[in-house]
Each structure stands twice: as C-alpha cells, then as structure tokens.
Amino acid sequence: AQSVTQLGSHVSVSEGALVLLRCNYSSSVPPYLFWYVQYPNQGLQLLLKYTSAATLVKGINDFEAEFKKSETSFHLTKPSAHMSDAAEYFCAVTLHKAAGNKLTFGGGTRVLVKP
Amino acid sequence: DAGVTQSPTHLIKTRGQQVTLRCSPKSGHDTVSWYQQALGQGPQFIFQYYEEEERQRGNFPDRFSGHQFPNYSSELNVNALWLGDSALYLCASSLGRGGYNEQFFGPGTRLTVL
Numbered sequence: 001a002q003s004v005t006q007l008g009s010h011v012s013v014s015e016g017a018l019v020l021l022r023c024n025y026s027s028s029v030p031p032y033l034f035w036y037v038q039y040p041n042q043g044l045q046l047l048l049k050y051t052s053a054a055t056l057v058k059g060i061n062d063f064e065a066e067f068k069k070s071e072t073s074f075h076l077t078k079p080s081a082h083m084s085d086a087a088e089y090f091c092a093v094t095l096h097k098a099a100g101n102k103l104t105f106g107g108g109t110r111v112l113v114k115p
Numbered sequence: 116d117a118g119v120t121q122s123p124t125h126l127i128k129t130r131g132q133q134v135t136l137r138c139s140p141k142s143g144h145d146t147v148s149w150y151q152q153a154l155g156q157g158p159q160f161i162f163q164y165y166e167e168e169e170r171q172r173g174n175f176p177d178r179f180s181g182h183q184f185p186n187y188s189s190e191l192n193v194n195a196l197w198l199g200d201s202a203l204y205l206c207a208s209s210l211g212r213g214g215y216n217e218q219f220f221g222p223g224t225r226l227t228v229l
Contacts, residue, residue, distance in 0.1 A: 004157075017222070032214045043205055043220035044158070051215040065202050090157050094214040100171040101209060102148065105157035 002027040002093045006106035014114050019078040021109050023065075023091030026072065033074040034092045034103065035065055044090065050074060061085070086113045117142060119221035121206050126186050127227045136191040140208030147189040148218060149181060150205040158205055164189050164219045165212055193226075201228045 007022040023033055032051050038046040048059025055067040065076045074091060088110045092103040120139045121146045140147050146165045150158035160173035166182035174216050187208075193200055203225050207218040 016120075033215075036220075043222045044207075045220070046217055049215075049217065051150045081215075098163075100163055100215050101146075101165060101218065102160045102171050102173070103150075103158070103207075103218060104160065107157050108155075 002031065002095060004091050004093050004104055004106035006089075006109050007089055008109055009092055009107060010091050010110045010112065011071075012114060013081045015083055019076075019081045019111065021076040021089050021091075023074045023076065023106060024072055025074060025091070025093045026093060027093060028029060029095050031095060033067060033092045034094075035059065035063070035074075035076050036090045036092060038088045038090065038108075040087075047076070049112075050065050056103045063092075080104070081111075081113050083113050083115065117209050119206055119219050121204075121221040121224050124222070125227075127229065129229050130174045130197055132196050132208060132228075133192065134196060134226060136193075136204050136206075136226070138189045138191070138206030138208075140187050140206075141219045144208035144210050145187050146209045146212050146216070146220070147183060147187065148207045148209075149189070150190045150207065151175075152203040152205055152223070154202070161191070161224070163212070170212065175206045186187060196228045198228050201226060 003026045032050045035047040050067045090104045122177040126134045148163040149161040163171040167183045205221040206221045209216040211220045
C-alpha cells in the first residue's frame with residue numbers, strides 16, 4: 001500500500017519569494033510521483049511527474065521537484081511566487097509495477113500569495 | 116482537442132435518492148478513473164474502468180457503481196445517497212493503465228446531498 005503526507009495544509013508566501021511545498025511518500029515498491037494544482041472550482045492540472053528518470057524534475061510555470069529516495073520525499077519548489085500561483089497543490093503517488101494507475105493523493109496544501 | 120468533460124456541473128439530491136454522473140475522456144484515451152473529493156481533502160480513488168470492465172476499486176461501498184461504454188465514456192452511479200456523499204466527483208482519463216500514464220482530469224461534478 002502507498003500513502004502520501006503533505007506537511008502544512010496552508011502556506012503563505014510573498015510575491016517574488018520562494019515557494020516550498022513538502023511531500024513525503026510511503027511505498028513498498030518504487031513509486032511514480034506527481035504534483036497537481038487545483039484552482040478554485042476546477043479540476044486538477046498536472047505540474048510535473050517523476051517516473052524514475054532524472055531525480056530533479058522540471059514542470060510547467062517554473063515549478064520543479066526533487067525525488068530523494070533516502071528521505072522518501074518529493075518536495076515542490078518555485079524560485080519566485082506569482083499571484084497566479086495561489087491555488088491548492090496535491091502530491092500523489094502510483095506504484096511502479098502495479099496493474100492500474102490508481103493515484104493516491106495527499107491532503108493538499110493551499111498556497112496564499114501576498115502582494 | 117477536447118479534454119475530459121463531465122456532466123452535470125452541479126447537482127442537488129436528497130438523502131436516499133440515486134444519481135448518475137457522466138464523463139467523456141480525452142480524445143484517444145481508453146481508461147477512465149473516478150475520484151471523490153470531499154471539501155478540504157485530497158481526492159480519493161473510487162474505481163477505474165478499462166475495456167468496459169472495472170479493473171481497480173478503492174475503499175467505497177457497493178452503492179458506488181459504474182460503467183464504461185464502447186466509446187470509452189463512463190458513468191458513475193451512486194445509490195441510497197446520504198449526506199456524506201456530498202463532494203466534488205472528478206473523472207480522469209489516460210491512455211493505458213501503467214503507473215507512468217498521466218491522468219487528465221475533468222472539471223468535476225459538485226454533488227450536494229440534502
């Protein structure tokens with residue numbers, strides 16, 4: 001079984017400051033890891049994914065995440081926050097060799113960007 | 116190229132009623148998954164359909180059932196609704212069922228049970 005923990009249900013950052021969202025996973029087999037963003041009253045949009053290639057993954061809108069197996073982490077960062085980054089962010093995992101790509105999500109982190 | 120579409124957008128039902136939600140996958144996709152997202156929580160996996168059969172199921176009671184049609188579209192049915200079923204229901208589609216296959220999400224159906 002797999003699980004995802006996102007530390008901090010709410011994060012407040014100033015415009016132009018670093019965004020850091022934390023994600024730790026638990027998995028009995030090598031995982032695939034994803035970050036999704038959800039804007040109000042919308043579905044989920046994929047920001048980036050780790051599928052066992054490079055451990056540093058670059059995504060859309062200058063987001064990136066680093067897979068650290070020793071720490072079972074997949075933290076999301078963005079060097080400079082923009083007002084449009086205000087949204088909820090979800091980390092998710094699927095299993096590397098399982099049949100089916102069921103996503104297991106963390107509880108989400110809501111990002112507030114202050115001007 | 117149309118993405119994943121869902122209908123209806125919003126729905127209000129009363130306890131004990133039944134509801135059907137619909138999903139059309141992204142063009143070319145053959146796999147449809149359904150998720151329930153309660154307010155303030157992450158999405159929870161309900162089940163996945165591939166080749167018109169349920170292939171994976173999450174921890175949801177039998178009141179939740181589904182169907183996939185030959186054109187890959189899908190329905191989610193919930194019987195005997197209760198207040199706790201109030202949530203955003205998300206449909207996601209992918210090409211194939213491998214763990215690396217990206218899932219594309221629709222905008223969701225907001226279900227309110229009174």
